[in-house]
Amino acid sequence: MTVRIFNTVSRSLEDLSPIGPPKVGIYSCGPTVYDFPHIGNFRTFASIDLLRRFLKFRGYDVVSVMNITDIDDKTIKRAADEGVPLEAVTDRFTDAFYADLKTLNCMKADVHPRATKHIPEMLEICRELEKKGLTYVSGGSLYFRIGAFANYGKLSRIDKEGILENARIDNDEYEKESARDFVLWKGKKGDEPSWESPWGEGRPGWHLECSAMSRKYLGERFDIHTGGVDLVFPHHENEIAQSEGASGVSPVKYWFHVEFLLVNGEKMSKSKGNYFTLRDLLDKGCDPMAVRYLLLSVPYRRQLNFTLDGVESAKSALRRLQGFSSRLGEYGLQQLPSGPEKAGEIEAFAKAFGESMDNDLNTAEALAALFEAVRAANTMMDGGEMTREAFDAAGKLVSDFETVFGIPLKADETLEEEVERKIEEREAARKSKNFSLADSIRDELKERGILLEDTPKGVRWRRS
Ligand code: AMP
Ligand code: ZN
Numbered sequence: 001m002t003v004r005i006f007n008t009v010s011r012s013l014e015d016l017s018p019i020g021p022p023k024v025g026i027y028s029c030g031p032t033v034y035d036f037p038h039i040g041n042f043r044t045f046a047s048i049d050l051l052r053r054f055l056k057f058r059g060y061d062v063v064s065v066m067n068i069t070d071i072d073d074k075t076i077k078r079a080a081d082e083g084v085p086l087e088a089v090t091d092r093f094t095d096a097f098y099a100d101l102k103t104l105n106c107m108k109a110d111v112h113p114r115a116t117k118h119i120p121e122m123l124e125i126c127r128e129l130e131k132k133g134l135t136y137v138s139g140g141s142l143y144f145r146i147g148a149f150a151n152y153g154k155l156s157r158i159d160k161e162g163i164l165e166n167a168r169i170d171n172d173e174y175e176k177e178s179a180r181d182f183v184l185w186k187g188k189k190g191d192e193p194s195w196e197s198p199w200g201e202g203r204p205g206w207h208l209e210c211s212a213m214s215r216k217y218l219g220e221r222f223d224i225h226t227g228g229v230d231l232v233f234p235h236h237e238n239e240i241a242q243s244e245g246a247s248g249v250s251p252v253k254y255w256f257h258v259e260f261l262l263v264n265g266e267k268m269s270k271s272k273g274n275y276f277t278l279r280d281l282l283d284k285g286c287d288p289m290a291v292r293y294l295l296l297s298v299p300y301r302r303q304l305n306f307t308l309d310g311v312e313s314a315k316s317a318l319r320r321l322q323g324f325s326s327r328l329g330e331y332g333l334q335q336l337p338s339g340p341e342k343a344g345e346i347e348a349f350a351k352a353f354g355e356s357m358d359n360d361l362n363t364a365e366a367l368a369a370l371f372e373a374v375r376a377a378n379t380m381m382d383g384g385e386m387t388r389e390a391f392d393a394a395g396k397l398v399s400d401f402e403t404v405f406g407i408p409l410k411a412d413e414t415l416e417e418e419v420e421r422k423i424e425e426r427e428a429a430r431k432s433k434n435f436s437l438a439d440s441i442r443d444e445l446k447e448r449g450i451l452l453e454d455t456p457k458g459v460r461w462r463r464s
Pocket of ligand 1: 029030031032033040041042043044226227228229230231258259260261262267268269
C-alpha cells in the first residue's frame, strides 16, 4: 500500500516517501482575509483536507500548517475603504474563514500562523538573502534578483529567457507570463501599516511570509506544499527562490496543486464576479455536506465545473449512501448466517476504494467502487443472502468512506431521533383512536421523505 501523488516539480506520479516517517509535514497557502472566501477557494481547501485525512488513514502523523495572509494590497485597501484598522478586517474574515471550514467539515490546521506576527522571521530571510548577494535595493524597497538564482523557474518551468533585465515588480498581484525581480520588502507608502527594517520602514511582499512560516513550523525541508494551480507561478516559484536562496536547501519534496473550480468554463474568481461564497449556497438551501461531496467527487487535478444542479446530484448521491448506511444498521440487528465467500465480493470493492485513493486521490474511482459495493450489499439484503462477514465488510467500507472523505453518513441521527418520536406520537394517537392526528403525522413524515410501514413487529420507517 503505497500512496502515490503527483509532484508538480517532476510533473509525474511519485511514491510518497516522507522525509521522517511516519511524520508528514504539510504547508498550505491559506486565505487572504479581506473578504469571504468563495467556493473555488474551498475546492482547494477541501482537497487539502482530503489529503490530510487520507494520509492519516494510511497511518501517517500529519502536521499541518496553513498561513493566514493578513497583510497585502487587498486587506490594506479594504481596511482603508471601511476606515477601520487592518486587524478589524483581518480578524473578521479570519473568523469567517474558520467558521466556513467548520461548516464544510474541514479540519483546522495544527497551526494557522498570521503574516503580521512573523515580521522578524521574514526580515531574517531578507538578511540571509542579502548576504548571499541575491538582493538589491531600489526606490526604498528590497528586491530579489532572480538572475542571480540558478534554480529560478524549476517548478513552473517558466522561460528564463523571458527575464526582463532589471524589471521589478512590487504589486502583490501581477501578470504571470514573464519572470521579473520581485519585491521582498516594500518601502512604506502613505499611511499603510509598516514595520522597521534594515532597509527602512515598510511591509513584507506577499511571497515572503510563506518562506518564513514554513521554515519556522516545518523546518528548512519538509514533505508537501499545497495550493491552487494559480499559485505555481509566481508565488511558489518565488517561495523556492527565497527559501532555497537563504538556506541552500530545496525546501519542498512534493508540490501538490489543486485545479480550478470553474463557472461556465471560466475560473471562479472574485475579480470576474462569477463566484458563490459558501454562505450564498447555504442561503439557497444547499446542504454543506453535499457541497463538500461535490467538491471532492472530481479528482483534484481535474477542473470541476460548478453548477447548482451539481450540488443537487451530490445531494442525491449522499442520500443514497445515508439510506444504505441506515438500512445496513437496521439489517445488522438480526441474526445473520456465517458465509465468508459473500464477504469477498464486498472486500474486492473495498480494496478498489483504497487503491483508487492511493493512486493520487482518485476520488471518482473510489466513489465508483463504493457504489458498486452498495449495489452488491443491497442485492444481498434484498435476497436475504447477507452474511455476517459480508455485513462487517460493508460496514467497514462505509466507515472508511466517512473517515477519508470527512462526510458523516449518520449525520441525521437527530432526524432519526425525531422520526422515532413522531412514530411514538402516532402510536399514542392511534391508541386513543385519534386517527386524523395519526394520519397527519404519517403525511407530514411522507412529505419529508420518510415512509412508515406497519408490520406485525411494529412500525418501521425508511426513506422514500
Ligand atoms: P487566495 O485567498 O486568493 O490567496 O486563495 C486561496 C486559495 O484558493 C489558493 O490556494 C488559490 O490557489 C485557491 N483558489 C483560488 N481560486 C480558485 C478556484 N477557482 N478553484 C480552486 N482553487 C482556487
Ligand atoms: Zn504561500
